[in-house]
Amino acid sequence: MNKLFSLVWVLCITAVAIIGFFMYTRLVPLKGLRNYNANDFEKEIERSSNHVLIDVREKTEYSKGFIPGAVNIPLSELKRRLDEVPKNREILLYCRGGMRSKQAAFILKKNGYTKISQLQGGILSWKGSIQQLS
Known part of the structure; x- marks a missing residue:
């Protein structure tokens, strides 16, 4: 017993x-990840032209609506698509609620990326315009 x-x-x-x-x-x-609320994230998109906006949601989620200018690189594909993410530009990440973008930031940081920001609360917190695939 x-x-x-x-x-x-x-x-x-x-x-x-x-x-x-x-x-x-x-x-x-x-450490090193900048977290922006929706208003500040939108200002950051408008402020800088030297950024890459990445939606890390799955393709089906992305097709239903995304922030204009976003490239879809799902978290599940990020490791094998790192060559599509330039290291010399600001990387702006978002997902649905904020967890996957944080995981994506961890992957990027681990692979030498230093200029990484994310949208706190994900697209659910976004107040700006949304674009859909036609």
Whole structure:
């Protein structure tokens, strides 16, 4: 009985550690990532012509509506499409709610990108115009 109790205890501690790590990596700000609210993100798009606006949602989500000028590189494809993302330009990321763009920023940062910003709250927080594929 003591062995079973010990095993359950170890499994519980392991589960808590894994959940804690997962929450930490999702909620802690990524160093060097600029987070813009919708108004500031729109101003940043208008201010700089030396940027790449990337929508990291899946193609079906993108086709339903995207921020004008955005290129669709889904998070699921980002690692193999890094050659499409220039390192010498400001990278502006967004997704639906903000989690995937943060993951995309992590991938980019890990691959040497330094000028990375994201839209907090994703396109759900966007107040500007939306374009749809025709």
